[in-house]
Structure formats: C-alpha cells, structure tokens
Amino acid sequence: MSSPQASRATPAPDPATGGKVREWFASVRSRSRRLAAPLSAEDAQLQSMPDASPAKWHLAHTTWFFARFVLDDADAIPDGWDVLFNSYYVGAGDRHPRARRGVLSRPTLAEVLAWREDIDARVLRMLDAACVDQARLETLVLGVHHEQQHQELLLTDIKHALWCNPLAPAYRHDLPRAEPVVSAVDAGPAWLACDEAIVEIGAPRWPDAGADFAYDNETPRHRALLAAHAIARRPVDNAAYAAFVADGGYRSPTLWLSDGWDLVQREGWQRPLYWHEDGEREFTLAGWQPRDPRAPVCHLSHYEADAFARWAGARLPTEIEWEAAAASCTLDGNFADDEAPLHPHAARTASHDGAPQGMFGDTWEWTSSAYGAYPGFRPLAGTLGEYNGKFMSGQLVLRGGSCATPRGHVRASYRNFFPPHARWQFSGLRLAKDFD
Structure with missing residues (x-):
C-alpha cells in the first residue's frame, strides 16, 4: 500500500501578524494524514516498546493539542478522550499510562481521523473569522511545530514496530533509493x-x-x-x-x-x-x-x-x-x-x-x-x-x-x-x- 509523496512543507509564517497561518496549518495537518496513509488500522495500533507510541495515538494527540489549547472548548473533545490523548501535561489533568497506549483499540483509527477533520474545520473557521487573539495565535503556531515533531516520531515509531515483525514489512515500497556514492571522498580537510x-x-x-x-x-x-x-x-x-x-x-x-x-x-x-x-x-x-x-x-x-x-x-x-x-x-x-x-x-x-x-x-x-x-x-x-x-x-x-x-x-x-x-x-x- 502506498501513499502520495508529501509536498514540500509550507514555511512557517510570522506569528506577529498571522501571515499565512491558515495555509501553513492546513499543509502540516494534511502531511500527517499522508504519512499515515500507508498504514492499516492494525499497523496504526502497534506499540512495540514503552518509548514508542502507536501512529493512531500520534494522530490523536496532536489533534488533542489543538482542541485543548487552541480551541479551548470542552465540547471539541469526546468524552474520555481528554485522558487518553494527553501526553505529559499534568496541568491538563489525568493521563493514560504511556507504556499502555497500544492497548487502546477504541477509539478506532477511523474515529480518530474523523475527529482530526472536525478539529481542523473548527480551527480553520476560527482563523477565517479573524477573531483570534495574539495569545491563541501563538499557541496555534506552537501546536503546528508540535505536530511536526510528532510527524518524525510517527516515522521512527512505525519503523521500530515493523522491524519487530519477523516478516520485516516495508512502510512503503515506493520510497526512492539513495544510491551509494562511490566517489564521495571530499578533498577538504578531515x-x-x-x-x-x-x-x-x-x-x-x-x-x-x-x-x-x-x-x-x-x-x-x-x-x-x-x-x-x-x-x-x-x-x-x-x-x-x-x-x-x-x-x-x-x-x-x-x-x-x-x-x-x-x-x-x-x-x-x-x-x-x-x-x-x-x-x-x-x-x-x-x-x-x-x-x-x-x-x-x-x-x-x-x-x-x-x-x-x-x-x-x-x-x-x-x-x-x-x-x-x-x-x-x-x-x-x-x-x-x-x-x-x-x-x-x-x-x-x-x-x-x-x-x-x-x-x-x-x-x-x-x-x-x-x-x-x-x-x-x-x-x-x-x-x-x-x-x-x-x-x-x-x-x-x-x-x-x-x-x-x-x-x-x-x-x-x-x-x-x-x-x-x-x-x-x-x-x-x-x-x-x-x-x-
């Protein structure tokens, strides 16, 4: 199963003016969905060690961040999900144990993806209404950088999970090869x-x-x-x-x-x-x-x-x-x-x-x-x-x-x-x- 190639990331906007925050937010959030596209629901459930997290959890946690800290709307988070997808923010309340994120078969991957779409739509409507105060805009910018961190974690965590499988399946079969360079010797000093x-x-x-x-x-x-x-x-x-x-x-x-x-x-x-x-x-x-x-x-x-x-x-x-x-x-x-x-x-x-x-x-x-x-x-x-x-x-x-x-x-x-x-x-x- 393959996914479209991720497009080059939209540069971060100037948070002082809002810049192209809307475009940047939408671009980064869309990239997370593309990164997860090659994964089955079973793949997205895997947690191969306590230090790693399931792909489904990464998709949900980054969404929780926007719902909790940007929208700041209790109705934006389904009942019980606030505990499931909080990571380490003690000030935000109780948290599900990190080492047991892989046992969370519910909500399903489909439900998490639907929630992402709902939160994205709410954030975009908020930005379109042009009524975002500076503090909320700065939190939004922080949240997008936070999402990019979890994009990397999603890749490193699924790599470990797939390596643990005796079949050694590939995350993607269409990744371009980085061909070995025979003459990579640099004439500069070591x-x-x-x-x-x-x-x-x-x-x-x-x-x-x-x-x-x-x-x-x-x-x-x-x-x-x-x-x-x-x-x-x-x-x-x-x-x-x-x-x-x-x-x-x-x-x-x-x-x-x-x-x-x-x-x-x-x-x-x-x-x-x-x-x-x-x-x-x-x-x-x-x-x-x-x-x-x-x-x-x-x-x-x-x-x-x-x-x-x-x-x-x-x-x-x-x-x-x-x-x-x-x-x-x-x-x-x-x-x-x-x-x-x-x-x-x-x-x-x-x-x-x-x-x-x-x-x-x-x-x-x-x-x-x-x-x-x-x-x-x-x-x-x-x-x-x-x-x-x-x-x-x-x-x-x-x-x-x-x-x-x-x-x-x-x-x-x-x-x-x-x-x-x-x-x-x-x-x-x-x-x-x-x-x-």
Missing part, C-alpha cells in the same frame, strides 16, 4: 580547527518582537566560551562504524561509560539497531536494503556514539561547539520532504569551502552536553510550560535534524534531547577533539 572565542548561541525569546519561532529551551540567546578545538568535517559513516564493530568495539569495556557497558551486556548489543547480522544490510522504512558504507551511521545510542569516539581517539562535540560550527552552514540537507528516501545518504557533492558537511538532515548528532537550562531560561507560562523544561534531567542534547525531520523544522539553535540509551531515532555522531 578536521576543521576553531580557536578559542566568545560566541553567541541560542535564540531570542519567542514571541518577543522580531524573534523567529524557537522553543523555550533554545532561549535566551547568550554568550558562551568556546574552547580551542577541532570538529570533524563530516559525520561518522557506516564504513567507519563497521570498523569499530569488527575491532571488537562492543566487547571492549574500557571504551564504554559504566551504564552503557551494563546495557550492552544486559541487552546483548553487538551492532547498531537495524543492522543485519549478515553485515551487509540494514532495515529501513523501505524494508531490508544494502547498507551504503558512505552514508552516515544512524540509530546509535549516546553510549554507542561515545564509545566509538573513544575508540577513534576523539570525543563528542559539546553543543556549543556544534552550534558554532553550524552557524556557518546553509540550513539544507536530506529531510523528509519531496521524493525523500526517509533514510540517510552520503553527500552527493564534495565541498571545498572549509565548512562542515551534513550538519542538517540525515541524522541527529549526539553531543556530550547534558540537556539543561540556559542562563536566564524561562519556560512558557501555564500548562504549556511543561513542554520542555520539566525534562531537563537525565537527557543528552542532539542537534541538526534527520532524514525523518520535516524541512524547515530545525535551525542551528534547535535542541533535541533523549536519554542516553535511546537508539530508535535517526541518531548518529560527528567527532571533535581537543588541541594537543
């Missing part, structure tokens, strides 16, 4: 040196006047000390990681953080998630495919990324180092848009301008930085303040977006975060090192 400096990172607080959209955890923009270091020109590829595996990387305790080594032993990890034991293939959203040695390695936990960096005689970059390097890069890459393979691919062209390659798209890149508050951080007011700040414990920062991220959803200051054991996301790494 390492880019950076002198000690004071740099500015982060984003101005949104929705202050003149500030583009950014989540509260990206704010405020502030100065930071950047130590002298070097950062790798390119992300680590499959060939390099395969050498780590072949060299006994998963059998060498001295390379691993203590918690990581315990996890490797307990779970029996021997290779990245989705790598086949034959050493040649990996599971993708198009099913089992030959592994491109030059494509960025992905589906690594922070523990695996950190162990590889030690094996390579390097380390992971801090998020300050990563953002300083990304600031000089064009915000473009292999994202989840038109004719996208929904899988990392090797660089199509060589770059000789001294800028790092592949900073955006393909894979999220682990940093060594704990996810915490910037100096002067203030969460959003009210229940929406639970969106990011409450998770600033036990998480590590990832940067750059992935091949499953909607185009236009990331920026140099974007701070993704996951616990160090997580590896079902499209997460990889780039190396850094200190000057000798």
